[in-house]
Amino acid sequence: MNHLRSATSPYLRQHADNPVDWRQWDSAALAEARERDVPILLSVGYASCHWCHVMAHESFEDEATAAVMNENFVCVKVDREERPDLDAVYMTATVAMTGQGGWPMTCFLTPDGEPFYCGTYYPETPRGGMPSFTQLLSAVTETWRNRRDEVDQAAGQVAQALREQADGLPDSELDVSPELLRHAVEAVLRDVDHRYGGFGGAPKFPPSALLEGLLRQHERTGDEQALRVVASTAAAMARGGIYDQLRGGFARYSVDAAWVVPHFEKMLYDNAQLLRAYAHLARRATDDSERRLPLRVAEETAQFLIGDLGTEHGGFASALDADTHVEPGGPGVEGATYVWTPTQLDEELGPDDGAWAAEVFGVTADGNFEHGTSVPTRYTDPDDTERLDRVRDRLRQARDRRPQPDRDDKVVTAWNGIAITALAEAGAALARPDWVAAAERCARYLLSRHLFEGRLVRASLGGAAGTSAGVLEDYAWLSTGLLTLHQATGDPGWLEQARALIDTAVEHFADPATPGSWFDTADDAEALVSRPRDPLDGATPSGSSAFAETLLTASVLVDSTRAGRYRELAEQTLQRGAIVLARAPRSGGHWLAVAEAAVRGPIQVAISLPDGVAPEAAELTAAARRYAPGGAAVLAGAPNSVPLLADRQPVSGRPAAYVCRGVVCDLPVSDPRELEAALVSGR
Numbered sequence: 183m184n185h186l187r188s189a190t191s192p193y194l195r196q197h198a199d200n201p202v203d204w205r206q207w208d209s210a211a212l213a214e215a216r217e218r219d220v221p222i223l224l225s226v227g228y229a230s231c232h233w234c235h236v237m238a239h240e241s242f243e244d245e246a247t248a249a250v251m252n253e254n255f256v257c258v259k260v261d262r263e264e265r266p267d268l269d270a271v272y273m274t275a276t277v278a279m280t281g282q283g284g285w286p287m288t289c290f291l292t293p294d295g296e297p298f299y300c301g302t303y304y305p306e307t308p309r310g311g312m313p314s315f316t317q318l319l320s321a322v323t324e325t326w327r328n329r330r331d332e333v334d335q336a337a338g339q340v341a342q343a344l345r346e347q348a349d350g351l352p353d354s355e356l357d358v359s360p361e362l363l364r365h366a367v368e369a370v371l372r373d374v375d376h377r378y379g380g381f382g383g384a385p386k387f388p389p390s391a392l393l394e395g396l397l398r399q400h401e402r403t404g405d406e407q408a409l410r411v412v413a414s415t416a417a418a419m420a421r422g423g424i425y426d427q428l429r430g431g432f433a434r435y436s437v438d439a440a441w442v443v444p445h446f447e448k449m450l451y452d453n454a455q456l457l458r459a460y461a462h463l464a465r466r467a468t469d470d471s472e473r474r475l476p477l478r479v480a481e482e483t484a485q486f487l488i489g490d491l492g493t494e495h496g497g498f499a500s501a502l503d504a505d506t507h508v509e510p511g512g513p514g515v516e517g518a519t520y521v522w523t524p525t526q527l528d529e530e531l532g533p534d535d536g537a538w539a540a541e542v543f544g545v546t547a548d549g550n551f552e553h554g555t556s557v558p559t560r561y562t563d564p565d566d567t568e569r570l571d572r573v574r575d576r577l578r579q580a581r582d583r584r585p586q587p588d589r590d591d592k593v594v595t596a597w598n599g600i601a602i603t604a605l606a607e608a609g610a611a612l613a614r615p616d617w618v619a620a621a622e623r624c625a626r627y628l629l630s631r632h633l634f635e636g637r638l639v640r641a642s643l644g645g646a647a648g649t650s651a652g653v654l655e656d657y658a659w660l661s662t663g664l665l666t667l668h669q670a671t672g673d674p675g676w677l678e679q680a681r682a683l684i685d686t687a688v689e690h691f692a693d694p695a696t697p698g699s700w701f702d703t704a705d706d707a708e709a710l711v712s713r714p715r716d717p718l719d720g721a722t723p724s725g726s727s728a729f730a731e732t733l734l735t736a737s738v739l740v741d742s743t744r745a746g747r748y749r750e751l752a753e754q755t756l757q758r759g760a761i762v763l764a765r766a767p768r769s770g771g772h773w774l775a776v777a778e779a780a781v782r783g784p785i786q787v788a789i790s791l792p793d794g795v796a797p798e799a800a801e802l803t804a805a806a807r808r809y810a811p812g813g814a815a816v817l818a819g820a821p822n823s824v825p826l827l828a829d830r831q832p833v834s835g836r837p838a839a840y841v842c843r844g845v846v847c848d849l850p851v852s853d854p855r856e857l858e859a860a861l862v863s864g865r
Contacts, residue, residue, distance in 0.1 A: 190641065190648040191261035192590045193229040197238060201248035204259045207268060215256040215293035221326050221333075222295070223255035223319075224272060226287040228263050229590035230434075230447035230501040232516055233303045234286045239513050240306035241315045247306075250316060254323045255290075262287075263500060263594055264641050264650050267703045270714040274347060275340055276300035290322050295711050296337035344712040350699045351717050356760035358753075358777045360403075366767035366774055367399050367408060373768060374411050378440045379418030381768065385445070387435040388419060390455035391719050391771030394812060397462050398778035401811035409466070416463055420479045423550070423557035426520070427543055428578050430482030431490065432456055434504075442550055443557055446517045446587070447504035450491055451722045454498075454600040457483045461608035462812050474563075480608060487601055488620050495645045496627035497593035498601050506587045519584050521555035522577075523547075530580040531573060539573050594641045595632050595652055596722070598624055599659025603666045610670040610816075611807040618670050625667055628660060629679060636686055654702045654725030657687035661732045665739060672819035677739060684736055687729065688751065698754030700726045717762060723772035730755040731776045731813075738786045738815045741825045756780055779813025783843035787861070789818035790840065790850075792832040798852060799837045805854035806839055809861040 185205045186198040197204055205211040207224075215222050225242075227234035241247045251257050262269035262285065269287070275297040277283045282302070289300040299322060304315040313321070326333055356362060370392060373381045380386050393412050400409040419425055422441030424433050431453050433444030460480040467473035491499045505514025522545050528536035539545070543558035550556045564570050602621040609617030631647055632639050638652030638660065664680035667673070690704040693715075701715045702725045717726050733752035737745050756777055762770040763777065779785075787806040791799050803818045810816050817824065821831045830850075832838050838850035839857045851857050 186259060189261075190592070190643040190646060191229075191264045192588075192592055192643065193227060193234075193261040193263075194259055196229060197242060197259055200238070200242045201245050201252075202242050202257050203248075203252045204257050207258050207260050207265065211256055211258050212293055212295060215291075218256065219293075220255055221298075221322065222291040222293065223251060223257045224260065224287075224289040224291055224297075225258070226260045226262050226269055226272065226289070227285045228261055228501075229588070229592070230449070230503045231285050232445065232447070232504040232514075233284075235505055235514050237286050237303050237315070241304070244306070247316055247319075250319050254319065254326075261592075263590075263592065264648060266640075266653055266655075267707070267710060267714055270702065270716055271344060271710050271712055272297060272300065274344060274714075276302065278340070278343065288318075292334070292337045294337075296341040297711070298333050298337040298340065341711045348712040348715060350693065350696060350715055351758050351761055354761045354764070356757070356764055358756045358760050358763075358780060360781060362760060362763055363399065363774065363777055363781065364403075366763040366770065367396065367405070369767045370396070370774075371407060371411060375439060379411075379415040380439075380441070384439040385435050385437050386424075386439060386441060387721065388424070388432055388452055388456055389415065389771060390452065390459055391723055391775060392768070393459040393771075394455075394462060395771045395774030395778060397459070397466060398775055398812040401466070402778055402782055412459075412463060413472070416460060416476055416479070420460075420475055421559060421561050423559050425479070426486070427558040427560045428574055428581060429486065429490070430479075431486035432483070442559060444517075445504055446520060448486075448490075448502040449597075449721075450487070450498050450500050450594070451597045451600055453483050453487055453491075454597065454604045455722070457487065457608055458600075458604040461604070461612055465611055465808055477612070480612065481614075484605060484608065484614070484617050487605065488617075491589075492620070493591060493593060495593075495631070496623035497631075497642070498598050498624060500590040500592045500594055500597065502589050503587035506585050508585050514587075517551060517555075517557070519581060519587055521549075521551050521557055523549070523555055527577075531576060535569075535573055535576075538569070539577065542570065542573075592641050592643050592648075593627075593632075595628060595638055595656035596659040596728075598628055599656070599661075599663040600722070602663030603659065606663065606666040606670045613804065618667070621663065621667055622671070625660075625664060625676070632660075636682065638683070651704060651707050653704075654687065654691045654700055655722065655728050657683050657691070658725060658728035658732045661687070662728070662735060665732070665735050668739065668824070669815060669817045672817060672824065674824050677824065680732075680736065681740055681744065684732060684748070687732075691725075691729075696758070698751070698756075698758040700729055700755070717759060718766065718769040719762075719772045720769070726755060727759060727770070727772040727776060730759065731772070731779075734776060734780055734784060734813075735815060738784060739817070739824075739826055741828075745825075752780065775813065779811075782811065782813070785811060785814040785861075786826060786840075786842045787814060787816045787857075788826045788830050788840045788842070789816075790821045790827055790830045790832050790838045791818055792835050792837065793820075798854075801854045802837050802839055802852065802857060805857045806861070809858045811861070 186194045272289045273283045279300045284302045396408040396412050424436045424441045424444040434447045460476045464476040506518040524540045527539050545556040605617040605621035638656050639647045640650040641648045661680045661683045664676045668676040691700045693699040733748045737749035759773045806816045836852040840850050841848045
């Protein structure tokens with residue numbers, strides 16, 4: 183019997199009609215494996231994963247293959263986005279056994295959950311040195327039945343290795359210092375692709391956290407090379423096919439080094455982080471020509487988040503699928519919604535506009551994708567902007583009439599926290615109150631549907647909360663989002679909610695034996711083969727680096743009774759993470775961003791507003807948000823209304839900005855130009 187129909191994960195529901203007797207991960211599944219004395223077949227993926235769909239179509243929808251699975255295994259399906267703890271444990275085992283990881287992930291476990299054989303995608307027939315999936319099933323079954331001692335020994339060794347790897351970062355004598363940050367940046371810059379932008383070769387993933395870290399390095403030191411790398415990478419991505427030239431939003435990655443052909447899935451976490459980076463880059467531009475591209479991309483990416491990923495309840499959906507089902511019930515076709523031919527452009531626009539659009543968007547007869555189709559790119563900006571807007575609008579409308587990729591409507595706490603942070607930060611800095619309002623709607627939804635007796639759940643679907651417990655990144659990013667909203671609105675309620683979540687995270691995720699070290703799962707969460715804690719930043723920042731930002735930001739916003747403790751925890755966390763910046767800085771982009779803010783103080787700009795309407799207030803606040811570096815705390819409000827404004831009064835009835843670096847403060851200023859000079863000169 184298939185048990186997935188009631189799941190709160192769209193990915194699991196995609197498999198509800200499989201002839202496989204899928205179960206969700208729970209104690210009953212493990213108990214059944216013990217009772218039947220069979221191994222567990224664990225299949226891990228996510229809704230927008232192309233190769234997950236391929237393996238499902240080839241194997242899980244096949245009656246004969248399903249019969250073999252059902253007879254010899256307890257089959258468990260897991261959504262990696264809903265259970266990142268399970269994904270982390272078994273991905274570590276997969277990489278250790280095979281030298282690489284990815285999804286779909288296919289693991290064979292003992293009834294105690296110990297892995298003894300792991301891999302990724304397996305084809306329906308032998309291919310490229312890989313066995314077929316049914317050959318693998320037969321081999322594992324034979325080994326389980328006839329060589330159990332070998333299975334038990336291998337599983338025990340793997341489980342012990344997993345527990346040892348979960349010990350966290352090694353001790354070091356490193357401190358977070360300007361010298362360490364310079365070393366990390368120099369190492370990162372050695373890997374720059376000077377031809378196409380970004381780092382390394384194909385496939386290329388958007389280096390979102392690294393861009394933010396390099397921007398903050400430039401702001402602190404004036405490093406022009408760091409700024410050039412950020413600007414060139416941002417431009418290359420924004421003009422390539424990885425960016426949706428008609429509707430906005432970035433795909434997961436580019437299959438080539440030049441950012442032309444994407445893997446078409448669009449993830450919330452990528453676009454939220456990139457909104458933050460592009461909005462920050464737009465603030466650092468020195469003239470309109472530099473500002474135009476990052477500002478446009480920030481605006482279009484925010485619109486993509488709100489318009490395409492926004493849910494009816496106020497949260498943001500997880501992803502758009504890479505595939506489109508062109509024929510109802512048929513297999514998905516990758517990129518079908520997004521690609522064009524010159525003929526299709528002519529049909530929609532007429533021959534004149536069609537030929538013009540083909541030139542602007544790089545659509546050719548040979549194509550840059552499959553079957554003579556082209557992914558639109560945009561390497562020039564036409565002078566005729568009215569024509570461009572008209573053509574883009576007509577092509578968007580035409581594309582909207584095509585079959586569309588499925589949307590994973592699961593609302594993940596951490597990723598929505600990143601979106602709240604990005605929308606509130608960018609909205610405040612770029613004078614877009616509608617973005618701040620969208621962030622507030624999302625925050626209210628999460629606090630009402632994801633928070634139960636002070637504890638977070640990982641995700642919800644259709645307004646109904648799931649059962650998976652929140653992990654460290656969920657607490658970290660939601661708290662950071664609430665702290666950002668507190669700064670954008672001045673509302674003390676957001677600060678209080680953030681403080682409560684931070685205190686809960688400190689209580690349940692800290693390693694009591696190692697100050698500054700954090701587990702990714704809570705102390706009262708389900709016990710797995712090992713308790714995961716991954717310190718490296720990947721597609722999203724690690725839970726530890728994300729929580730370092732939370733603690734550092736909170737330390738300058740809360741009252742004095744908590745500020746010292748939060749600051750101490752932030753410093754301990756950064757000290758533990760310093761080894762990442764020393765040894766693997768490409769995997770420490772968010773560590774770099776937080777460390778840059780910490781080395782500067784972080785900077786605080788408290789703007790004390792007098793009673794009534796002061797004409798200078800808006801201009802002074804705008805200057806603070808425009809020129810304050812990344813990671814700074816900026817807040818405007820009435821004196822003593824929130825902790826950052828305690829004992830800070832307007833000056834002679836005029837708004838006054840108090841700029842502090844750590845515990846050292848400048849004299850208050852009321853002139854926006856003086857405030858700009860104070861913030862820029864402090865770089």
